[in-house]
Amino acid sequence: MSKALFENITLIGIGLIGSSIARVVRAKGLADHVTIATRSAETLEQARTLGLGDAYFLSSAEAVANADLVIVSVPVGASEAVAREIGPHLKPGAIVTDVGSTKASVVKQMQPHMPDHVHFIAGHPIAGTEQSGPAAGFAELFDGRWCILTPSPGTDQQAIARLTGFWEACGSKVDQMDPEHHDLVLAIVSHLPHIIAYNIVGTADDLETVTESEVIKYSASGFRDFTRLAASDPVMWRDVCLHNKDAILEMLARFSEDLSSLQRAVRWGDGEQLLDLFTRTRGIRRSIVEAGQDTEAPNFGRNAPKTDVPGAPE
């Protein structure tokens, strides 16, 4: 087992990400004491039933009093309220971080409420599933995934090193970049894919000529892949759209331009343009699999071949 990296960790928000952190901290003994806070009494009770922590609070202010590391895992639109609430109660030397999917907005919301005697380092573990809530988390969620930290210039290097060590102990690899670049990168790798997925599922839902039953029955031909992302937490994703507007609009504009060009190729039967695009996109998947960021099993392994060799005839 690893040695405890922090005496007291406080988790504010105990959904998919927060509860996965709780589990990996427990599993690897990364803290002596885990305190959990969420403003929903029902969620707090779930966390208690699941045994995710050692102490439970509805008030974030009370929960952070002894914390050496505070991890805020709430929809990004709630960051400022949390920061305002915990700011006056933070212990000198505490490290405060978050896990939000946008970073410039979170820094802008939280930094002003952080007292000088704490180390605020915004962060984003690039990991998740389409499920939500404390029961959805699991200790292996961060295994082999990247975590991006976006510290402001002048942040204490030792604090960054400690937080880096924490994420590495959780199984992650850690990168640093500035918040604006993070938001641009995530706009293309995460925000645009989710928006596109939500959109296509909405389009299919609105058709008069194809029934919902048909969409469901024949979804294995491609559509089902999009429904996973489109089943993600609605509040989280509303907030992402509201808090990374510029980068998302930029990526949406590029996507739409490209789609218009592709649409034109379909309309005019330009087989060469189609074949060119459809060929060059294969390489990216190969690189993702080689980088260990996805399985190489067909259909993501959800219907892996059970036999490799054809069976014998009767």
Add this chain to the structure above:
Amino acid sequence: MSKALFENITLIGIGLIGSSIARVVRAKGLADHVTIATRSAETLEQARTLGLGDAYFLSSAEAVANADLVIVSVPVGASEAVAREIGPHLKPGAIVTDVGSTKASVVKQMQPHMPDHVHFIAGHPIAGTEQSGPAAGFAELFDGRWCILTPSPGTDQQAIARLTGFWEACGSKVDQMDPEHHDLVLAIVSHLPHIIAYNIVGTADDLETVTESEVIKYSASGFRDFTRLAASDPVMWRDVCLHNKDAILEMLARFSEDLSSLQRAVRWGDGEQLLDLFTRTRGIRRSIVEAGQDTEAPNFGRNAPKTDVPGAPE
């Protein structure tokens, strides 16, 4: 083991679908004799090495001479050439079908070349993976998936029943509809998702501000889901786009309209519209999982939780 449903089955084309049919026919003893034809000598040799059939031909005409059931599994743009080649050599009473992803075009290409003494019934098993070639197939590919037949009015009912029985023996459930409706349904559940996936991967590939290495490293945040469909066979998908143009353009137009509306909601910060869409799309995924058309495991099961209960602290 099931009883053989046909004495002689000929498979024309032995890629992912053809070779999966070969495997399930073998595994379940659905034919006494399997003949394989493909115009690529290299692919034919692969099929022979894999032991997928009993006889191997480069000429489709020769391969169909004794066939009771002929299954054409080639890119839809090659349908007419195959039909023209095999037409004069088909045995009276033979059933001829295909597995193409578009149906109106295939019927138009093949029907005129079918002699009166055979039963031509176009079909489409809604199953596949992103992989291609004879080595990619597996016997369970059709398990629990739908197969759509689009027989012309007046087609012999006994022939339809025999072909239905064949697909059921392969593990499929069978539906019938007219070719035009098939093409509309598939345009939304399959063709649009593939085009969108190819497009977004292309957009990401073209960015100057985000490196390919960043796209790959952080792809687990959503993007990787799209790369699977975008790794599908380029020639097959070029042909689908060229042969289901009208339905695809209709669905692309609806998708783009909806995306413009969503883009506007992002630009103007309309959280209510965003939340409304993001909430209603969840139900469709639930229905797909309930219908057995996808796994309920998070992330399609590719990183299934290994532990359910948090580990004990040190």
